[in-house]
Amino acid sequence: MQALANDVEIRGVYKRIGRNVILDGIDLEVKQGELLTLLGPSGCGKTSTLNVIAGFLDIDQGDVFIKGRRVNDIPAYKRDLGMVFQTYSLFPHMTVYENLDFGLSLRKVPKDEKKRRIQKALELVKMTGLEDRYPRELSGGQRQRVAIARALVVQPKLLLLDEPLSNLDAKLRHELRAEIKRLQKEVGVTTIFVTHDQEEALSMSDRIVVMNKGKIEQVGTPTEIYIHPRTEFVFQFIGKSNQLQGRVKSIDSRMISVELEDSGQVLVEAENVMGSDRTCTKGDAVKLYIRPEKLMIQPVENTNPNYNSHTATIVQMNYLGSAWEIEVSLLGKRMQVLHPSIEAGWTIGTEVMVGWNPSDMMIVKK
Numbered sequence: 001m002q003a004l005a006n007d008v009e010i011r012g013v014y015k016r017i018g019r020n021v022i023l024d025g026i027d028l029e030v031k032q033g034e035l036l037t038l039l040g041p042s043g044c045g046k047t048s049t050l051n052v053i054a055g056f057l058d059i060d061q062g063d064v065f066i067k068g069r070r071v072n073d074i075p076a077y078k079r080d081l082g083m084v085f086q087t088y089s090l091f092p093h094m095t096v097y098e099n100l101d102f103g104l105s106l107r108k109v110p111k112d113e114k115k116r117r118i119q120k121a122l123e124l125v126k127m128t129g130l131e132d133r134y135p136r137e138l139s140g141g142q143r144q145r146v147a148i149a150r151a152l153v154v155q156p157k158l159l160l161l162d163e164p165l166s167n168l169d170a171k172l173r174h175e176l177r178a179e180i181k182r183l184q185k186e187v188g189v190t191t192i193f194v195t196h197d198q199e200e201a202l203s204m205s206d207r208i209v210v211m212n213k214g215k216i217e218q219v220g221t222p223t224e225i226y227i228h229p230r231t232e233f234v235f236q237f238i239g240k241s242n243q244l245q246g247r248v249k250s251i252d253s254r255m256i257s258v259e260l261e262d263s264g265q266v267l268v269e270a271e272n273v274m275g276s277d278r279t280c281t282k283g284d285a286v287k288l289y290i291r292p293e294k295l296m297i298q299p300v301e302n303t304n305p306n307y308n309s310h311t312a313t314i315v316q317m318n319y320l321g322s323a324w325e326i327e328v329s330l331l332g333k334r335m336q337v338l339h340p341s342i343e344a345g346w347t348i349g350t351e352v353m354v355g356w357n358p359s360d361m362m363i364v365k366k
């Protein structure tokens with residue numbers, strides 16, 4: 001096979017363990033210098049995909065290329081990769097400096113060069129000055145910083161991160177997300193990041209791979225995945241959603257009109273059909289999805305005729321600090337609206353108008 005332009009290419013990878021098909025035809029390309037995230041629910045095959053790249057998991061079918069070289073038969077230790085895991089994988093009996101020195105000594109890097117690279121790596125993760133500490137003398141976040149520095153100091157071909165932030169508290173997770181993103185761009189190392197946390201994936205990644213049951217559902221930038229999900233699974237996994245059901249009444253090149261099962265009619269942009277064939281025809285039973293922040297809530301007198309617009313009744317109001325989560329009874333269903341503010345006098349039982357743009361609603365055949 002010819003040389004490849006991507007840093008990683010996975011072609012037709014299939015893996016079964018016992019009766020379980022854990023990777024079911026994975027095709028994936030990782031571009032040079034990008035931070036690519038494998039995202040999906042527990043058991044979907046994220047870690048297995050990472051382990052195939054790392055060389056920790058043999059495959060039954062398919063090919064794996066790293067920097068143009070087929071690595072199916074190359075053992076893990078010869079693939080030249082940096083890895084960071086969920087649990088701290090530092091050597092407990094070695095200081096921070098010794099932890100970083102270990103991989104460099106194995107590679108017989110000269111003493112001065114080792115010192116320079118260790119200092120640079122510690123600077124990158126903001127751990128300068130803590131060289132002589134043992135892992136037990138560090139906080140969880142500091143240990144993960146050292147683990148990242150240790151992975152980077154050997155100048156790996158790829159950096160593989162398997163849920164490295166899962167054991168940290170929320171504030172530290174946020175901080176480290178931004179740090180990893182910054183240092184990944186600074187170093188320019190092609191990185192594959194595994195997480196089950198949508199927000200983490202959306203905020204950090206150049207591209208996201210959404211996985212489900214050993215298959216890839218969609219690959220795209222965070223905005224493509226969030227705004228233009230191709231499947232119902234991706235839509236539901238990636239954020240909150242409201243659902244309606246109905247039947248297609250009419251369809252033209254721009255709009256699909258749906259008669260709802262309870263009452264009323266809504267318009268959806270024809271481009272927004274999800275599912276494998278991405279088509280709908282008149283008479284199809286369909287499900288409709290819209291995110292809470294895409295529903296606009298207004299006093300009854302302010303109707304906007306350009307939008308889907310319906311009267312609704314407030315049934316619950318929760319203040320979240322940065323926004324209000326307002327539950328309304330709309331078109332025979334309870335729907336969540338996320339809105340930055342509320343009008344004076346709005347309370348449970350108030351009648352309001354709820355509208356949305358047809359381009360913000362997604363539709364899928366039942």
Ligand SMILES: Nc1ncnc2c1ncn2[C@@H]1O[C@H](COP(=O)(O)OP(=O)(O)OP(=O)(O)O)[C@@H](O)[C@H]1O
Pocket residue numbers: 017020022040041042043044045046047048049196
């Ligand atoms: N050694 C093994 N023996 C049997 N089944 C395995 C083995 N390793 C993984 N599996 C199964 O393969 C599937 C994929 O596992 P994998 O760890 O890749 O998922 P994941 O998406 O990383 O999940 P999590 O987020 O929970 O880590 C799961 O159903 C898991 O139970």
